[in-house]
Amino acid sequence: xxxxxxxxxxxxxxxxxxxxxxxxxxxxxxxxxxxxxxxxxxxxxxxxxxxxxxxxxxxxxxxxxxxxxxxxxxxxxxxxxxxxxxxxxxxxxxxxxxxxxxxxxxxxxxxxxxxxxxxxxxxxxxxxxxxxxxxxxxxxxxxxxxxxxxxxxxxxxxxxxxxxxxxxxxxxxxxxxxxxxxxxxxxxxxxxxxxxxxxxxxxxxxxxxxxxxxxxxxxxxxxxxxxxxxxxxxxxxxxxxxxxxxxxxxxxxxxxxxxxxxxxxxxxxxxxxxxxxxxxxxxxxxxxxxxxxxxxxxxxxxxxxxxxxxxxxxxxxxxxxxxxxxxxxxxxxxxxxxxxxxxxxxxxxxxxxxxxxxxxxxxxxxxxxxxxxxxxxxxxxxxxxxxxxxxxx
Amino acid sequence: xxxxxxxxxxxxxxxxxxxxxxxxxxxxxxxxxxxxxxxxxxxxxxxxxxxxxxxxxxxxxxxxxxxxxxxxxxxxxxxxxxxxxxxxxxxxxxxxxxxxxxxxxxxxxxxxxxxxxxxxxxxxxxxxxxxxxxxxxxxxxxxxxxxxxxxxxxxxxxxxxxxxxxxxxxxxxxxxxxxxxxxxxxxxxxxxxxxxxxxxxxxxxxxxxxxxxxxxxxxxxxxxxxxxxxxxxxxxxxxxxxx
Numbered sequence: 245x246x247x248x249x250x251x252x253x254x255x256x257x258x259x260x261x262x263x264x265x266x267x268x269x270x271x272x273x274x275x276x277x278x279x280x281x282x283x284x285x286x287x288x289x290x291x292x293x294x295x296x297x298x299x300x301x302x303x304x305x306x307x308x309x310x311x312x313x314x315x316x317x318x319x320x321x322x323x324x325x326x327x328x329x330x331x332x333x334x335x336x337x338x339x340x341x342x343x344x345x346x347x348x349x350x351x352x353x354x355x356x357x358x359x360x361x362x363x364x365x366x367x368x369x370x371x372x373x374x375x376x377x378x379x380x381x382x383x384x385x386x387x388x389x390x391x392x393x394x395x396x397x398x399x400x401x402x403x404x405x406x407x408x409x410x411x412x413x414x415x416x417x418x419x420x421x422x423x424x425x426x427x428x429x430x431x432x433x434x435x436x437x438x439x440x441x442x443x444x445x446x447x448x449x450x451x452x453x454x455x456x457x458x459x460x461x462x463x464x465x466x467x468x469x470x471x472x473x474x475x476x477x478x479x480x481x482x483x484x485x486x487x488x489x490x491x492x493x494x495x496x497x498x499x500x501x502x503x504x505x506x507x508x509x510x511x512x513x514x515x516x517x518x519x520x521x522x523x524x525x526x527x528x529x530x531x532x533x534x535x536x537x538x539x540x541x542x543x544x545x546x547x548x549x550x551x552x553x554x555x556x557x558x559x560x561x562x563x564x565x566x567x568x569x570x571x572x573x574x575x576x577x578x579x580x581x582x583x584x585x586x587x588x589x590x591x592x593x594x595x596x597x598x599x600x601x602x603x604x605x606x607x608x609x610x611x612x613x614x615x616x617x618x619x620x621x622x623x624x625x626x627x628x629x630x631x632x633x634x635x636x637x
Numbered sequence: 638x639x640x641x642x643x644x645x646x647x648x649x650x651x652x653x654x655x656x657x658x659x660x661x662x663x664x665x666x667x668x669x670x671x672x673x674x675x676x677x678x679x680x681x682x683x684x685x686x687x688x689x690x691x692x693x694x695x696x697x698x699x700x701x702x703x704x705x706x707x708x709x710x711x712x713x714x715x716x717x718x719x720x721x722x723x724x725x726x727x728x729x730x731x732x733x734x735x736x737x738x739x740x741x742x743x744x745x746x747x748x749x750x751x752x753x754x755x756x757x758x759x760x761x762x763x764x765x766x767x768x769x770x771x772x773x774x775x776x777x778x779x780x781x782x783x784x785x786x787x788x789x790x791x792x793x794x795x796x797x798x799x800x801x802x803x804x805x806x807x808x809x810x811x812x813x814x815x816x817x818x819x820x821x822x823x824x825x826x827x828x829x830x831x832x833x834x835x836x837x838x839x840x841x842x843x844x845x846x847x848x849x850x851x852x853x854x855x856x857x858x859x860x861x862x863x864x865x866x867x868x869x870x871x872x873x874x875x876x877x878x879x880x
Binding site for chain 2: 454468
C-alpha cells in the first residue's frame with residue numbers, strides 16, 4: 245500500500261472527525277465574521293466622528309469668558325465657544341468634555357500691565373479622542389498670543405517679522421480614505437488570526453487530544469508510515485485553517501456592501517482578484533501554521549497545555565501584522581522573506597490598492613514554503629521517533 | 638510466530654527489560670505473566686512496534702520489526718495497553734478505519750466488519766458513536782479493530798482488565814477460537830486464574846528477565862509446587878504485585 249494511500253485514509257478520518265467536532269466547527273464558522281464585522285463597526289464610528297467634527301466645528305468650553313471678552317471673540321473665529329462645566333478638571337477627567345479653557349479673574353489686569361496673562365488649558369492627554377479639540381484650543385490661543393505680541397512690537401516701532409525667522413505652513417493631507425486605510429491595515433492581522441484559530445482545535449485534537457484519549461497507541465501499532473500519519477494530521481488542520489481564511493476574505497469582500505460610500509464619504513473597494521491573490525499568497529503560511537501547531541501540540545504535556553502553548557504561538561506571527569497598522573515607513577525589502585510577516589506586508593499593500601510586486605510575492609511564497617516543508621519534516625521526524633506517544637522512544 | 642531475542646530496554650536509569658528472549662509458537666496461547674512493573678507492557682510494545690529496543694531484536698513470522706516495521710505490523714493484530722477510542726466515530730467506523738490502514742477496502746472490508754460485529758455480538762452498538770460506551774463495549778470495539786485484517790498473530794495486553802464475568806468469558810472464548818484457527822496468540826496478564834485457565838504456555842517475567850518458561854505443568858514440576866500460583870511465587874521470588 246502506497247504512502248499516499250495511507251495519507252488519504254488518515255486525512256479522511258481526521259476530517260470526518262473534525263467535521264463532527266462542534267467546537268471546531270463553531271470556531272471555523274464564526275471567527276471569520278469577527279474581523280470584517282469589527283472593521284465595519286469602526287468604519288461607521290470613524291465616519292460619524294468625522295462628520296460631527298466637520299458639521300459643527302470643534303466645541304470648546306471656556307470658564308471665565310467675562311474675564312477676557314477680546315480673547316473669547318478671537319476664539320469664536322475658530323471654534324464654537326460654550327460655557328464650561330462647574331468643575332472643569334473633573335469633567336475633563338470623566339471625558340464629558342474634551343478640553344476646558346479656564347480664564348482667571350486677574351487675566352485682564354496682567355494683560356494690561358504687560359505681564360504674561362495666565363490661561364489654564366485643562367486636558368487629558370491620555371484620551372485619544374480629545375486630541376483634536378485640545379490641538380484646536382492650543383492653536384487658537386497661540387494665534388491670539390502671537391497677534392497681541394505683534395501689536396506690542398508695532399507700538400514699540402519694531403516690525404513683527406523680526407521675531408518670525410520661520411514661516412511654518414501646516415498642510416494636513418489626511419483624507420477620510422487614508423484614515424480608513426489605517427483601519428484596513430488590520431486585515432492582514434485578522435487573516436493570520438483566522439487561519440490559526442480555524443486550525444487550532446484540529447491540531448490539538450489530533451495530537452495532544454489523541455494521546456490524552458489514549459487512541460494514539462493503537463494508531464502507532466497500525467502498519468502506517470508515521471510520516472503519512474503526521475502529515476495527514478497537518479493536512480486536516482491546514483484544511484480547517486484554509487476554510488477559515490477563505491471565509492474571512494469573503495467577509496472583508498462584503499464590507500463595502502455593508503458600508504455604503506455615501507455614508508462614510510469615500511468608497512472601500514476590494515475587487516475579487518485582490519481577494520483571490522491574497523488567498524493564494526496565504527496558502528503556504530496556512531500549511532506552515534498547521535505544521536507548527538501540530539509540532540507544538542504534539543510536544544505539550546496535555547490537552548490544556550497544548551491550548552496554552554498554541555495560543556502563545558498564534559500571537560508571535562500575528563503581532564507584527566498588527567504593528568503594520570501603525571507603521572507608515574517603508575519596511576526594508578528583506579522582511580518580505582520572513583514567513584507570516586512578508587505575507588502580511590504584501591496583503592497590506594494590496595488592501596491599500598497598491599499593485600502586487602512579483603519579486604516580493606515570490607520571495608515571501610518561496611521562504612514560507614521552505615519553512616512549511618521544514619516544519620513538516622520536523623513533525624515527521626518526531627513521529628518517526630515514536631513521539632508524541634513516548635517522549636523517550 | 639513471535640520471537641524476542643535478548644531484548645533490552647531502559648527508560649532513563651530504569652532497566653525495564655534486561656535482555657529477555659522467548660518464542661511464541663503458532664496454534665497456541667502463550668501467557669506473559671508477571672507482577673506489575675515486571676516489563677510485560679514494554680515487551681509487548683516492542684513486539685507491536687511502538688517502542689524500539691535498545692538492543693536485541695523482535696520478529697513476527699521472521700520479519701524484524703527494526704528492519705521492516707510495516708510488514709511485521711501487518712501480520713499482527715494488536716490489542717494495546719492503551720485502547721482509547723475516537724468518541725466522534727461509531728464502532729463500525731473504527732473497524733473500517735483500521736481495516737483500511739491494513740490495506741482492506743470496498744466490499745471485502747465491509748463484509749469483514751459485519752462479520753466481526755456479529756461475532757462479537759455488537760450489532761446494537763455498531764452504528765453508535767463510541768462516546769459513553771461501557772468498558773465492555775469499548776473492549777469489543779478494540780478487539781474488532783485488532784482483528785479486522787485477519788492477522789496470523791495476535792498480541793493482547795491485559796485484555797480482560799476491567800471486564801465483568803460475562804465479558805471476560807466472551808474474551809476467553811474468542812481467544813480459544815483464534816487458537817483453533819492456528820493463530821499465534823500472546824497475551825499478558827497478572828491474573829493467575831486467567832493464565833491457568835487459558836494458556837498452553839507461560840512465560841514468567843520479573844524485573845525485566847524471563848524467570849520461568851513452559852507449560853503450566855512444566856512450571857509446577859520445575860518449582861515442585863502444587864498450584865500454579867505457588868509455582869509462580871517461587872519463580873519470581875516474591876508475592877509482590879500479584880492478583
